[in-house]
Amino acid sequence: MDTFAGILTSVSYRRGAIIHASNTTCNSLFIVKSGILRSYYFKDGKDITAHFAMRYGMVGAVDSLLRQTKSRYSIQALENSEVLRMDYGEMESFLAKNPSLERLARKVSQELYLDLVERLEGMLFLSAKERYDHLLNRYPQITQYVGLGHIASYLGITQETLSRIRNST
Amino acid sequence: MDTFAGILTSVSYRRGAIIHASNTTCNSLFIVKSGILRSYYFKDGKDITAHFAMRYGMVGAVDSLLRQTKSRYSIQALENSEVLRMDYGEMESFLAKNPSLERLARKVSQELYLDLVERLEGMLFLSAKERYDHLLNRYPQITQYVGLGHIASYLGITQETLSRIRNST
DNA sequence: CTGATTTTTTGACATTCGTCAAAAGTAAAG
DNA sequence: CTTTACTTTTGACGAATGTCAAAAAATCAG
Numbered sequence: 001m002d003t004f005a006g007i008l009t010s011v012s013y014r015r016g017a018i019i020h021a022s023n024t025t026c027n028s029l030f031i032v033k034s035g036i037l038r039s040y041y042f043k044d045g046k047d048i049t050a051h052f053a054m055r056y057g058m059v060g061a062v063d064s065l066l067r068q069t070k071s072r073y074s075i076q077a078l079e080n081s082e083v084l085r086m087d088y089g090e091m092e093s094f095l096a097k098n099p100s101l102e103r104l105a106r107k108v109s110q111e112l113y114l115d116l117v118e119r120l121e122g123m124l125f126l127s128a129k130e131r132y133d134h135l136l137n138r139y140p141q142i143t144q145y146v147g148l149g150h151i152a153s154y155l156g157i158t159q160e161t162l163s164r165i166r167n168s169t
Numbered sequence: 170m171d172t173f174a175g176i177l178t179s180v181s182y183r184r185g186a187i188i189h190a191s192n193t194t195c196n197s198l199f200i201v202k203s204g205i206l207r208s209y210y211f212k213d214g215k216d217i218t219a220h221f222a223m224r225y226g227m228v229g230a231v232d233s234l235l236r237q238t239k240s241r242y243s244i245q246a247l248e249n250s251e252v253l254r255m256d257y258g259e260m261e262s263f264l265a266k267n268p269s270l271e272r273l274a275r276k277v278s279q280e281l282y283l284d285l286v287e288r289l290e291g292m293l294f295l296s297a298k299e300r301y302d303h304l305l306n307r308y309p310q311i312t313q314y315v316g317l318g319h320i321a322s323y324l325g326i327t328q329e330t331l332s333r334i335r336n337s338t
Numbered sequence: 339c340t341g342a343t344t345t346t347t348t349g350a351c352a353t354t355c356g357t358c359a360a361a362a363g364t365a366a367a368g
Numbered sequence: 369c370t371t372t373a374c375t376t377t378t379g380a381c382g383a384a385t386g387t388c389a390a391a392a393a394a395t396c397a398g
Contacts, residue, residue, distance in 0.1 A: 043294060062286065066279045095272070102271030103264070109278040110235045116285045117231065123292040124325040125212060128385070148346060156293040161385055163347055297355070317376060330355055332377055 001031075003101065007094050008084040013037075013077035020075040025068065026061035027088045035081025036145050040153075041072045049154040052146065054139060058112075060088075079145050128157045129165045170200075172270065176263050177253040182206075182246035189244040194237065195230035196257045204250025205314050209322075210241045218323040221315065223308060227281075229257075248314050297326045298334045 001008075013019055013035070020026045022041060030037060032053045039051045039059050050073060053059040064071030065088050077083075095102050122131050132155060135142065142151065152162040170177075182188055182204070189195045191210060199206060201222045208220045208228050219242060222228040233240030234257050246252075264271050291300050301324060304311065311320065321331040 048293075062283065066283060099268035099271060102268060102275060106271060106275040106278055109275055109282060113278060113282050113285065114231065114235060116282065116289060120285060120289050120292065123289065124217075147344095158386060159346075160348085160387085164385095167347075316374095327356060328376075329357085329378085333355095336377075 003104075004086065004091075004094070007090045008086055011083050011085050013081045013083060015077060015080050017077045018074060019077060019083075020061055020071070020073070022061075022072055022074040023070050026064040026071050026073075026075070029058060029060040029065060029086045029088060029091070030075065031084040031086065032057050032059070033082040033084060035083070036078040036142075037075060037081060037083065038078055038146070038150060039073045039075045040150075041074065047149070047153060049150045052139065052142070052154065054142075078150070123156060128155060128161055131155045131157075132162065132165055172273075173255065173260075173263070176259045177255055180252050180254050182250045182252060184246060184249050186246045187243060188246060188252075189230055189240070189242070191230075191241055191243040192239050195233040195240050195242075195244070198227060198229040198234060198255045198257055198260070199244065200253040200255065201226050201228070202251040202253060204252070205247040205311075206244060206250060206252065207247055207315070207319060208242045208244045209319075210243065216318070216322060218319045221308065221311070221323065223311075247319070292325060297324060297330055300324045300326075301331065301334055 008031070010033075019030065019037065020028070030053070032055055034055060037053045037057075037059050038049050039053075039061065040047055040049045042048070051059055059075055061071035061073040061075060063069060063073065091105075095105055122134060126134070132151075135151070135155065148162055148166075149159045152159045155162065177200070179202075188199065188206065189197070199222070201224055203224060206222045206226075206228050207218050208222075208230065209216055209218045211217070220228055228244055230240035230242040230244065232238060232242065260274075264274055291303060295303065301320075304320070304324065317331055317335075318328045321328045324331065
């Protein structure tokens with residue numbers, strides 16, 4: 001964090017604020033200091049949450065960042081949030097000037113990859129309830145801040161199913 | 170490929186050969202010149218295919234490579250295959266000597282990430298049949314070389330379901 | 339507070355896919 | 369060939385989750 005301090009900007013967002021709107025290129029990566037952000041997109045008219053980020057978590061419009069295209073994703077603050085913004089272009093030139101940090105950047109990218117592998121395996125082997133329990137385990141307070149619908153779409157189930165899961169304990 | 174030629178070794182494997190056995194650390198990354206490899210693991214006693222790699226594709230025991238732990242994954246040749254092996258330790262020191270290549274390595278890692286995002290979305294939104302059609306679309310000849318069971322576990326469905334999907338066109 | 343809006347819950351029913359068991363088909367070994 | 373092992377198909381049934389509709393509960397604005 002300190003190493004990258006020079007290219008990090010502090011920003012505050014209000015609950016509900018749209019930090020990045022889909023269909024535009026997004027050059028920033030966001031690191032959450034406090035609050036909650038989510039990235040989401042629309043699939044057949046439905047709002048699908050792709051990712052949640054809480055304290056020390058990162059979010060970005062991955063497709064746009066990595067391929068420099070317009071993004072399918074939007075990013076939104078679900079609570080009032082303190083966020084560090086890193087411009088991806090600045091990051092690239094910062095890394096170019098400090099090649100020793102490239103290794104770190106790669107390691108981060110690889111860790112994110114392994115996280116995704118885990119999420120994919122969850123989809124392959126776990127029931128809706130088990131996936132929900134895992135999520136609660138990882139983010140115990142998530143239900144206090146995030147609506148049922150957002151959680152359900154993240155887990156790949158309907159709101160109704162999640163409601164039933166929750167009330168059958 | 171040429172850039173890394175110095176640390177790539179050509180190897181041949183016979184159909185059915187186990188290239189890497191699970192529960193051991195795997196220091197190699199494999200790039201397929203011809204043939205097919207798969208990585209797989211056991212989940213509740215069932216053989217689950219995690220990944221297929223055909224021409225120019227890569228496989229590795231990702232968990233072991235990236236975290237230097239014993240791997241859950243095994244790697245197997247499904248056909249006689251010509252493979253390039255890259256030792257991960259050599260790769261790391263090669264990159265350390267040629268920091269300008271770190272950027273490339275990071276880009277590769279990021280592309281693999283986006284591939285996984287796509288696969289995850291498949292699990293979230295596509296029916297078993299749609300996932301099968303996507304796979305066929307990407308690897309039209311896969312059915313000629315890979316057994317039904319391996320394909321089914323890769324898609325996250327049972328062999329029986331895949332058999333029905335296939336015979337209902 | 340109070341009415342309006344949004345979110346969550348509940349119900350009835352449909353669909354997809356899994357499970358278990360057995361039959362049919364294919365490949366491998368003697 | 370022919371026997372044996374493995375792979376794929378088929379059938380009957382059940383479980384998990386989706387869909388649509390409406391009721392209940394919570395939240396928000398005035």
